[in-house]
Amino acid sequence: MSFIGQNTLRTKQLNRTLVFQTLLRLEAPTRQEIASFTKLTPATITNIISELIEEGFVVELGNGVSEQKRAGRKTVVLGLNENSSKIAGVHIRSDRVEIGIVTLRGTVLKSTSFPIPPKIKQDDFLQLLKTKLQSFLQQNKTIPISCIGVGSVGLVDYENGRILEAEHLGWENVDLVAELSTTFQLPVFLDHHVRGMTLAEKMFGSCKNQSDFLSVYIGQGIGAGLFLKDQLYRSEMTGAGELGHMTFQPEGVDCWCGNKGCLERYASEGAIKNELKVDSTLKVIEACQNGEKEAIQTLRTAGKRIAIVLASFLNMFHVQKIVIGGELAHQDLPLLNEIREVANSRSFLAKKRKVEVVTTVLGEQQGIIGAASVALLDGVFTATK
Numbered sequence: 001m002s003f004i005g006q007n008t009l010r011t012k013q014l015n016r017t018l019v020f021q022t023l024l025r026l027e028a029p030t031r032q033e034i035a036s037f038t039k040l041t042p043a044t045i046t047n048i049i050s051e052l053i054e055e056g057f058v059v060e061l062g063n064g065v066s067e068q069k070r071a072g073r074k075t076v077v078l079g080l081n082e083n084s085s086k087i088a089g090v091h092i093r094s095d096r097v098e099i100g101i102v103t104l105r106g107t108v109l110k111s112t113s114f115p116i117p118p119k120i121k122q123d124d125f126l127q128l129l130k131t132k133l134q135s136f137l138q139q140n141k142t143i144p145i146s147c148i149g150v151g152s153v154g155l156v157d158y159e160n161g162r163i164l165e166a167e168h169l170g171w172e173n174v175d176l177v178a179e180l181s182t183t184f185q186l187p188v189f190l191d192h193h194v195r196g197m198t199l200a201e202k203m204f205g206s207c208k209n210q211s212d213f214l215s216v217y218i219g220q221g222i223g224a225g226l227f228l229k230d231q232l233y234r235s236e237m238t239g240a241g242e243l244g245h246m247t248f249q250p251e252g253v254d255c256w257c258g259n260k261g262c263l264e265r266y267a268s269e270g271a272i273k274n275e276l277k278v279d280s281t282l283k284v285i286e287a288c289q290n291g292e293k294e295a296i297q298t299l300r301t302a303g304k305r306i307a308i309v310l311a312s313f314l315n316m317f318h319v320q321k322i323v324i325g326g327e328l329a330h331q332d333l334p335l336l337n338e339i340r341e342v343a344n345s346r347s348f349l350a351k352k353r354k355v356e357v358v359t360t361v362l363g364e365q366q367g368i369i370g371a372a373s374v375a376l377l378d379g380v381f382t383a384t385k
């Protein structure tokens, strides 16, 4: 294929993605409204919508009320066909794998999870993952799947579909996309799990109308995804968004990344559990809910530490909103409020114009929805001709 051909295909893919996002954002739009919202020409919209209808992703819902109708012109409103494509979302955390079946609107229809045995070798893990996914899809075989999206911890090579390194699990160079696509005979797409969650925030969460935002996930480590000018930022190198490895204490404790004093050694779920000497995140949450002062103070301190690093980030990128995910980011726990207050009070730019800091609306299944989002954009809506 020539360079010009690839360019044309890429433009078409971007346009299809734009139309999909518009269908998620606007309630039952007409073709004219999509053209006006996306600033694409009416002819381009007509072509893309015809293809999407033919492929079964979009349906005509009947006549709507719009400016055109008032002007006496017949209009047809459009919607996503929730009965069409379904995606299997696979979220690989450092302690367990979550699997679900997700619709075009980001609804999780079915889900399951299984723990990752400690110190499991990567070949054994791949076998376990295939067996569990096979059994889950078999149990739900009445729901056909068109592709698989995977969001994983570690350093992820998005272009080549590999997990380069997952230090918490002791893996390197896991050829995940090749393994799963051979076994399941379906298109498979892989990205870092927090970048997937960031896509999900833009498509289904509270950032549909934000062009610039940061999504932060506080788990065993701390990761982030950045949207700038309506595009997910992906570095040309191995990735981006390693918020947990930004320095919090210049002479602090050693981190596995080779640096010292990294934020995630002081404020991740793992660090908080260590500080409170408990073995589960649920115990931290319960202690806070029971009003135990030590737990509340530990979460506040962790929130302050995260916010100090975020304030520096905000001075570089004054985004409109920060969305926080992870079990400890629930709005009833002290972590979120501390991050909101301290990040806004310490950032020079945020003091001029406050940054909204909220918890994710995607809930506990944000990892599964995020994993499916990687496949939604790259798989379902990829132009092939």
Ligand SMILES: [Zn+2]
Pocket (backbone or CB within 6 Å): 244, 245, 255, 256, 257, 258, 259, 260, 262
């Ligand atoms: Zn580090």
